[in-house]
Amino acid sequence: MREDDPMRGGAVWCEHHGRWECSKRTKVAPVCHGIAIAGVDRCRMHAGEPLDVAKAKGEAVTAWSALTGRPVISHNEAVMGMLQVSWLRAHLYAGLLRQQFTAAQEQADAGPGGPGGEDPALGPGRGLVGHTRSAAKDIGIYVTGESVRALTALEGQERDRVVRYAKAAHDMGIAEQQVRLAEQQGVMLADVIRGSLDEYRARVLAVLDGSVHADAIRRAWPEWMEQIVPAQIAAVAGVDHG
DSSP, X not given: OOOOOGGGTTOEEETTTTEEEOOOOOXXXXXXXXXXXXXXXXXXXXXXXXXXXXXXXXXXXXXXXXXXXOOOOOHHHHHHHHHHHHHHHHHXXXXXXXXXXXXXXXXXXXSTTSGGGTSOOOGGGBTTEEEEEEEETTTEEEEEEEEEOHHHHHHXXXXXXXXHHHXXXXXXXXXXXXXXXXXXXXXXXXXXXXXXXXXXXXXXXXXXXXXXXXXXXXXXXXXXXXXXXXXXXXXXXXXXXX
C-alpha cells in the first residue's frame, strides 16, 4: 500500500489504477475512482465548486507546501500565501523587464540593419522580443523570425497566476471570512479594553472613595470610554481615527 502524500491534499492512492483518486464516497460504491485534482481530495465531479477554483486551490497547496516545507495546510492559507508570493514575483519581473527594455532602447544599433548590418532591426520591440535563429552548412547562422524574450514570458505567466489566485480567493469567500474574523477580533479587543478600563476605574475610585474627585471621575467616565476605546482599536489596526 502506498503511503499518503501530504501534498496530494488528502486524495487516495488506488493500487488497482496506479493513481491518486477522489476520496468521496458515492451512493453505489464505497469509493469514487475519479482522478483527483492535484492538491485536492476530490475529482472534478465531486469538487463542489468551479473546476478552475479547485485547480487553483490544489496548485496553491502543492506550491506552498513545496515552498515552505509544511505538508499540512489549509487551502485558504495556501491560496492567500501563493497570491502574495505571485504578486511579489510579478512585481519583481515587471521591474526587471522595465530595466531590460530601457537598456535595450538605449543601446544603439551598429548599422541600419541591426548589429553587424546583417540582422533585421527589432524596432521599438527591442528588449521585449528577440530573434530566433537557425543554421545551414552553406550560409551559416541566420535569423528565422522573432519570439518574446524569456523574461517577458515569465512576467506574463506570473501576472496570469496572480489573477487566477485572486479569482480563487474571491470565489472561496476568503475576503468575506477575513472581514468576519476582523470584526470578531475587533469586538474581542474592545471588550478587553473596556474590561481593563473598568477595573482601573474601580481601583482608582476605591483609593479616592469619598472625595470630590471620585464623583467627577464617575461622571466623566462614560465619555472617556467612548473616546479611548475607539482610538485604541484604531491604533492597533494602524488606521487614522480622525
